[in-house]
Amino acid sequence: MRPFTFTQSQDVDTAVQEVSKEGAKFIAGGTNLLDLMKIDVMSPSHLVDITQIALDTIEETEAGGIRLGALAKNADTAYHELVETRYPLLSHAILAGATAQLRNMATDGGNLLQRTRCYYFYDTHTPCNKREPGSGCSAIQGYNRDLAILGTSEHCIATHPSDMCVALAALEATVQVTGKNGARSIPFANFHRLPGDTPHLDSNLQPDEIITAIELPANGFATHYTYLKLRDRASYAFALVSVAAALELEGNTVKEARIALGGVAHKPWRVPQAEALLHGQQATRENFQKVAEAYLEGAKGFGHNDFKIELAKRAIVRALEQATKKEATA
Amino acid sequence: MKENYTGTPTNRVDGKAKVTGEAKYAAEFEAPGLLHGVVVNSAIAKGKIKRIDTSAALQLDGVHQVFTHENRPGYSWFDKHHQDEDAPPGSPFRPLGSDEIKFSMQPIALVVADTFELARYAALLVQVEYETEPHETNLEANLDQAYKPKKYKSPPPSSPRGDAAQAFERSAVKLEEAYAHPAHHHNPMEMHASIAIWHEGGKLTVYDKIQGVQNSQKYISTAFGIPQEDVQVISPYVGGAFGSGLRPQYQLFLSVLAARELKRAVKVVLTRQQMFSFGHRPHTIQKLAIGASEEGKLQAITHHAFAETSRFEDYNEDVVIWPGVLYDCHNVEVSHQLVGLDVYTPLDMRAPGGTTGTFALECAIDEMAYKLNMDPLEFRLKNYSEKDLNEDKPHSSKELKECYRQGAEKFGWANRMMEPRSMKEGHQLIGWGVAHGAWEAQQQEASAKAVLSPEGKLKVSSATADIGTGTYTVMTQIAAETMGLPLEDVTFELGDSTMPKSPLEGGSWTVSSVGSAVKLVCEKLQEELLKMAQNMKNSPFSEAKPEEVSFANGQMFLTHAPATSLPLTAILEQHEGEPIEAEASQKPDKEQKNYSSYSHSATFVEVQVDEELGTVKVTRIVTAVAAGRIINPKTGRSQILGGSVWGIGVALEEHTVLDHQLGRFMTHDLDKYHLPVNADVHETDVIFVEEKDDIVNPLGAKGLGEVGIVSVAPAICNAVFHATGKRIRELPITLDKLL
């Protein structure tokens, strides 16, 4: 680890000022950033600890939704009564991630900004455009079993590893941020980026901006939902493919469908046109299969991860079936 | 009455020390002026170091030295001076030996600084320029380069029996398949660590993570040319090793090198990532051909293994001995060939060869049972061997049939339906599988010392190790029972090279070897006590012969007249407040040579496989084990449970991924290298089957460290087949292979 200076901010404004300094980074739970610093993948010269800022509450908004403070812990969020009763999909997604110990440390804001788990990103002795722009991508020709099949570029095929974010995408959350130029709200679909030719940028958050909260709209799809996570072991493993599925049903007719995929792209993957195929249709396996096909349109494997295309289709069908039957998880 | 400590489930005597943190592991010792070393590893797999620039690192305040091949002190250059007790034939790797890079992550520099943090930072500042050469790390692509080593590390594969090729051709039912086992890394909880403390005059005290302190002692002594008595190696606790501590690893070499040169104490601890920079279980491809008659009698087995090794040592292991050990078949041909690659030399890992070979053989046997449409257990029973056909010797004991019987009953095997995909619950296909395995019960020469204090407290010691297996506890039980003392009055000490000689802790031979020596040394003390008692005035024992006296409850008494007794403390008064001592060495009895001795296991497994998503859950494991006398059923059970959990890992999860373009292991942390977690482990049962064996060693105990793992992975693979109808012959069985 390289030497760095350290400061604790008590409020958003000073935090924003501190982080505007050369080489500065926020640190919240530290469960991702510290690991990456130890292996020299990230080397901020100034750390701004934001855990003293009072941004850890979870409360209802005037619009009838809820607001998750950026510093609320993943565990506290998942077990919060408002979340458990009104947004159980989010609760399940969070609990499918990491381990109990990690969730006790990890914050909601940090979860959004956790970095990819691509093997090569983690090893400074290998070329990686995300870590070192222009050095090349080792994964495209290399071991890419865990990596993306959708929205990839010739520069990077990394995935965003979060589970929580998959649920937030399906629930159409917004991310509240504050920077030197004031506050703004970013729709979840625009928060993370595709790699394109700037794979070193994971999100559209500006370097001087802090996440203050995540807001959820009123509809939490609390009746018909599923978070299905497929992985190589039953816990403490990232998703090969995950699906957050939520349905509004009238009888067996779908009024609204939300589907987001994790583990398949540089951001939680949503295809609203494909979701729309279900609107007004019967909740049947055949219809779910049609949606699954549409969702994976344009998917491309890189050898080791070819299987994800078929797996994602099957997972979508299974998740929608479970959501219909009110089965929350696999 | 005599207390039967052996055979009674006994808590670990070191349990409290471990959970309270009082037990110290290699990296936790203190030394005055301790410096910290951090290793720099190579970025490439093959080539030369063109330039290594340490100036930026050396400029930092508090950095004492950066050792590289350019400035390192001299050390012996002879191969034999670098060969340790577990070294395969060849030329061992010498850290910082030259500018040559032989494998990726090779240690190429050691930064020594006042603190670990500083050393770690300085290590980032070491600039290296390489001249790369093309490397080869792909076993499959280089099978045409396979060779038979001039010398084998383990016994060479046995010569052919009968005519396997012809018998195969004539067989009514034939199977020919290849099976692949990937590379695995040991990943014990405790990372490898050493502290070398230099003393005025050149003597060294070394704390090392190792499975045998005397192996490290001898290695340091010969490699650096230091008299053996000037090196003391200490290792009281080891946080798991699984074979990774059989050979002294490079952190030991580097800490000693730095300590001597700087005349200080130097600690080197490897990081988790660096735990992937030395030995591993080798990637192995096995080709099996099995022929059987229509009635299900085995006619022929050929078993050929192709395994990776480094370019500098010929590592091999017992992959192909299992057809001869496990089955009654008279036409058998086996071979073990190596492919030299630009990797570090593979290293013994729990049941080396057994895990790999049994997986392939037991899956193939299952496949054959299906070709014959015969219950896989019945097929095994039909080809049950009463003899070890490799050696053509009877077994000293073999209760494998009883393992089958008790295991099958507990599991409910009789209710199994033969047809794959015949059991289902919702989306879950259910499969039942069976496999069996064995591990040789060996005894090595070992010594022990016993000291009995005037207060009647016994201390026994031997330079062995406790890698988590329960050595402290088992030796205490054996000594307490032999001497007839309460457990609390007995302590066992280990892990110090000045103690009586002991073999490496490995091969499941510690209980049989060291335990036999402990028993013997206690018997020696008893003879001494009898002599002392006979010298007492009006001694009631004056006419007694050693075989006529017994020891219990802190007393010596005449076996046929227990009322005639003396407290040990009374006898010890003869020694005027001084303790009495004995030392003894126990060698295997010659009679053992006429027999083969193996521990055996039979494992029954239930899996659930999602019919659409391919996820596998191991819902039940029953393992029945016959391993002679079980000295401590509690720690013994833990060994088998650990083997079961590891078997889940072998079958479904473990795999060190090698990127052949980079020639580098890429899954080098515990997020990417998957081991089973609690959520993967469900019902796990262990049955110990009674087995009496008077030949294997004086304790009648065989060994449990390795037999618990071998049969689990193939039983899981066979259960997955039963669930899905799909044969996966390449481990691990991840969900993509079942889609």
Ligand SMILES: Cc1cc2nc3c(=O)[nH]c(=O)nc-3n(C[C@H](O)[C@H](O)[C@H](O)COP(=O)(O)OP(=O)(O)OC[C@H]3O[C@@H](n4cnc5c(N)ncnc54)[C@H](O)[C@@H]3O)c2cc1C
């Ligand atoms: C072994 C392991 C397994 C895991 N498994 C899973 C899993 O299965 N699923 C899953 O979803 N996650 C998993 N995680 C990831 C875990 O969820 C994240 O590490 C965690 O959510 C990050 O939160 P943090 O508060 O610790 O972030 P930190 O590590 O403190 O920060 C992460 C990044 O976010 C930035 N940051 C933090 N807070 C803010 C803010 N308010 N505004 C602006 N920037 C900010 C930091 O500067 C930093 O760049 C795993 C992690 C580990 C170590």
Ligand code: SF4
């Ligand atoms: S996929 Fe992205 S993160 Fe992985 S090596 Fe390529 S550029 Fe780096």
